[in-house]
Amino acid sequence: MIKITAIIVTYNRLEKLKKNIRALLEQKYVPSTILIVDNNSSDGTQSFLEELKNRNELVHVCRLAENVGGAGGFSYGIKFAAKNFSDDYFWLMDDDTIPQENCLAELVKTVVFLNGKFGFLCSDVRWTDGEPALMNVPMPTRDWNYYENSDVIKLKYATFVSVLLSRKVVNKVGLPYSDFFIWGDDVEYTTYISRQFESYYVKSSVVIHEMANNSAPDILNTPEDRISRFYYDFRNRFVIERENRGSVKGNLKATVYSLNYLLKVVLKRKGLKKAKVIIKGSIDGFFFHPIRKYIR
Secondary structure (H helix, E strand, O other): OOOEEEEEEEOOOHHHHHHHHHHHHOOOOOOOEEEEEEOOOOOOHHHHHHHHHHHOOOEEEEEOOOOOHHHHHHHHHHHHHHHHOOOOEEEEEEOOEEEOOOHHHHHHHHHHHOOOOOOEEEEEEEOOOOOEOHHHOOEEOOOOOOOOOOOEEEEEEOOOOOEEEEHHHHHHHOOOOHHHOOOOHHHHHHHHHHOOOOEEEEEEEEEEEOOOOOOOOOOOOOOHHHHHHHHHHHHHHHHHHHHHHOHHHHHHHHHHHHHHHHHHHHHOOOOHHHHHHHHHHHHHHHOOOOOOOOOO
């Protein structure tokens, strides 16, 4: 039997987390371990998880001393699972991910179909209305239909909304960049994996991503209280582009992206705060060089 640790990172979304855990426990193929990484939530998550782990032996909890973001949470969770559990695979997802009943079973079927030879597998991510989740559209490779009679598609990258990877791959490639905090850590990590191991989307494995809106994030239209989050988008993009294109071309590509948004902010009079976030994120991106950490 293939043993799998589900790793969920949560922060102040208790009701979403409850639905996520319920869906995990109702899977046709139940994970061997459910590890919840709590980013120091303050909404009652701690007491709920303490009670839950006392009632269910599958559940393990890591409560962090501070909020280290999704990137830090997944990096910590993968490392903790690799060191403390014997499971063969790690299944990553956000706390607002609701796996459908046969989601993990279909991923496991694909593990068998591929004889375990892959970098990562990802599910078909849908929004609450059944439409594709626009925030979680994976990138196919040029030879995406390599297995033309199967429901798997070769990928360049995916997001951490139901991604399955093996202990063997983690030992080889290391961990996601915890210093990213949020934004792009999943794209960077899955791209890094797919350069070394062929990776796939599994159409028959479905999850619902319960985001507030089904839209890709855009600083031009984001509410005032969420503008500061885009700092990480512009900063981390420099790392991703450098890794994909090399130092000079990567910095140039990321700079053009930033200037394009800065021009739109100015022309559409979207506010000084947005312009400052773009400029600061871009300048810091030039000097941002996170170090890959490995499990020893």
